[in-house]
Amino acid sequence: MTLTQTLNYRTCLTWQDRIRQKRESLRISQEAVAYVLDMSQAAYSKIERNETKIKVDQLYKIADYFWN
Template identity: 45%
Template structure:
């Protein structure tokens, strides 16, 4: 089952229109329609919003699909570090390592920010 088919099924199970879902996700109805008709794929941020709106886990959006392939344009507006010239398997160990690396970097930045704030408060 494609992601678009899954989105349509989830929407219909809730008795929502495409406009209803688009409003909940803060996207246009035509943009949502493109996801539901598999013309485009939602970004990672929008996948999170979709899962939240339908009260499911993100991986449930891809159930019954086996390995899910997402093109790099899905990652363009995110901070995920990954080679731009390759296709990403969402279940790949490389992607998980990349996410973990990003999380470590975020943690270090937050730690440094906390230290800086402490120093500023002491002045």
């Protein structure tokens, strides 16, 4: 993949895609993230698949978990 293709690909990703990719790159299970967020794995999975709305505080917790 060329640099231009990579940049175009990255700009097309949703925030859900980026969270999933980050989780997978760190080899963390959905269950582990769901535990930190105090929710079920099924509920967290719906967040990654953009099937439910997410609360701002949950988004902050996810960002803090993966990027801090």
